[in-house]
Amino acid sequence: MAKVPVQFTLNGSEEAEFIDSGTTLLNALRDKIGDTSPKGGCHQGTCGACSVIIDGELRLSCLTLAETCSGAAITTLSGLSESGVLHPLQRAFLDTFATQCGFCTPGMIIAAKVLLDHTPNPSRDEVVEALSGNICRCTGYEPIIQAVLTAARANSQNAA
Amino acid sequence: MALALQTFPTVKDANAALKAAGTRYLGGGTLVVRAANEGDVSVSGLVRSTEPVLSAIAVSGGMARIGASVTMAAIARHPELGALAKAVRAVGGPAIRNMATIGGNLFAPAPYGDFAVALLALDATVSTDNGELPIETFLAGRNDSRAIVTSVSFTLPKAGTFRFLKVSRVKPKGVSVLSIAAVLEQAADGTISSARIALGCMADRPMRARAAEKALLGKTLDRDGIAPALAAATEGTAPITDPIASAWYRAEVLPVHLGRLLLT
Numbered sequence A: 001m002a003k004v005p006v007q008f009t010l011n012g013s014e015e016a017e018f019i020d021s022g023t024t025l026l027n028a029l030r031d032k033i034g035d036t037s038p039k040g041g042c043h044q045g046t047c048g049a050c051s052v053i054i055d056g057e058l059r060l061s062c063l064t065l066a067e068t069c070s071g072a073a074i075t076t077l078s079g080l081s082e083s084g085v086l087h088p089l090q091r092a093f094l095d096t097f098a099t100q101c102g103f104c105t106p107g108m109i110i111a112a113k114v115l116l117d118h119t120p121n122p123s124r125d126e127v128v129e130a131l132s133g134n135i136c137r138c139t140g141y142e143p144i145i146q147a148v149l150t151a152a153r154a155n156s157q158n159a160a
Numbered sequence B: 001m002a003l004a005l006q007t008f009p010t011v012k013d014a015n016a017a018l019k020a021a022g023t024r025y026l027g028g029g030t031l032v033v034r035a036a037n038e039g040d041v042s043v044s045g046l047v048r049s050t051e052p053v054l055s056a057i058a059v060s061g062g063m064a065r066i067g068a069s070v071t072m073a074a075i076a077r078h079p080e081l082g083a084l085a086k087a088v089r090a091v092g093g094p095a096i097r098n099m100a101t102i103g104g105n106l107f108a109p110a111p112y113g114d115f116a117v118a119l120l121a122l123d124a125t126v127s128t129d130n131g132e133l134p135i136e137t138f139l140a141g142r143n144d145s146r147a148i149v150t151s152v153s154f155t156l157p158k159a160g161t162f163r164f165l166k167v168s169r170v171k172p173k174g175v176s177v178l179s180i181a182a183v184l185e186q187a188a189d190g191t192i193s194s195a196r197i198a199l200g201c202m203a204d205r206p207m208r209a210r211a212a213e214k215a216l217l218g219k220t221l222d223r224d225g226i227a228p229a230l231a232a233a234t235e236g237t238a239p240i241t242d243p244i245a246s247a248w249y250r251a252e253v254l255p256v257h258l259g260r261l262l263l264t
Helices: A025-033 A088-095 A105-118 A124-130 A142-159 B011-017 B032-037 B072-076 B079-089 B094-099 B114-121 B135-140 B210-216 B223-232 B247-263
Strands: A003-010 A013-020 A051-054 A057-060 A073-075 B004-008 B023-025 B045-049 B057-060 B063-067 B125-128 B131-134 B149-155 B162-168 B176-186 B192-200
Touching: A003 A025, A013 A025, A051 A105, A057 A105, A057 B094, A088 A105, A088 A142, A105 A124, A105 A142, A105 B094, A124 A142, B004 B011, B011 B045, B023 B032, B057 B079, B072 B079, B072 B094, B079 B114, B079 B162, B114 B135, B114 B162, B114 B176, B114 B192, B125 B135, B131 B135, B162 B247, B176 B247, B192 B210, B210 B223, B223 B247
Parallel strands: A003 A073, B004 B045, B023 B045
Antiparallel strands: A003 A013, A051 A057, A051 A073, B057 B063, B063 B149, B125 B131, B125 B149, B162 B176, B176 B192
């Protein structure tokens, strides 16, 4: 099958690859580019483990074709920490034990990042709504909600 | 197996390419990429169009025309479509709403397609590359439709006349047990002068509750007034059975939820 070129910015770096037409962004990121932070859970748009940020919007990489992302700016969990320093959301997930098996964590943190980017001081209901497309089978969600609220508080204290 | 995706600048060219066997139109990907991921071998090629009209929202003179590629999120944040906010937010989680399109929702099989239920209650008109169709006619023939949907238009409901309810087991978001949309107009004395009620999950695609609509005419929205409509609610329904609920359960609870919608 003919290969098609794709070019986009991934976590601030230019990426250019030739891929099979119809390859999902999830497979392109994991298998071609080597960013394994988005996870393939259900491949059905149900679990949210593959969540990425495309041009500022939360998307599911398992249902997005890579070639439709040409020219886009994509952020994955790998792009959140800076020179070894964890992002406040990552720190909060560790501190509040919001990670157990860890499989949903990349999607949860990405979904939470989009929320905090638009709503720096969310209510609990807004956090629940923002994470409503992400499934966790370990934690019962409460530690995750607390982690997002904790990160939001930490951000606002740093800003003050 | 990879799928070949063809992108065309115009709907016309995309529609010509869609005539090839095994080809499906790619909107937000939440239906066709999902099907391909699930191993649906009937999908061998994808076609899409980037014609700007597909992404446009136009509201004027009390009418709304929404391009088929407009996402649920774009409808939710549009200042003049606030009346539909509840129905459009019933679709998926935030990521799905950033991807799923209004055109795709018309094709979503039950238990999905909650927004199409709202569009049916609004008596929308579906425009395709092949002409315009009333939504009811469009939904009836959607399995054989090969004309790309370009936009959906409808008269904006008068303030307070549009109601929507989605029942799901998981809070705040889950797959529908059922959904109900209604446009109810009341005369000066409070009696119902016109009613359009649409149901989701009560058949393989959104359907009208005609018997309930008829039973509401001339009645007031109180417990006694709506009783005949509730008694007639399941007439003509053929609910789906899936892991969320059985057909029997859906039929049992429909009158309860219709009552809640009418009395709020």
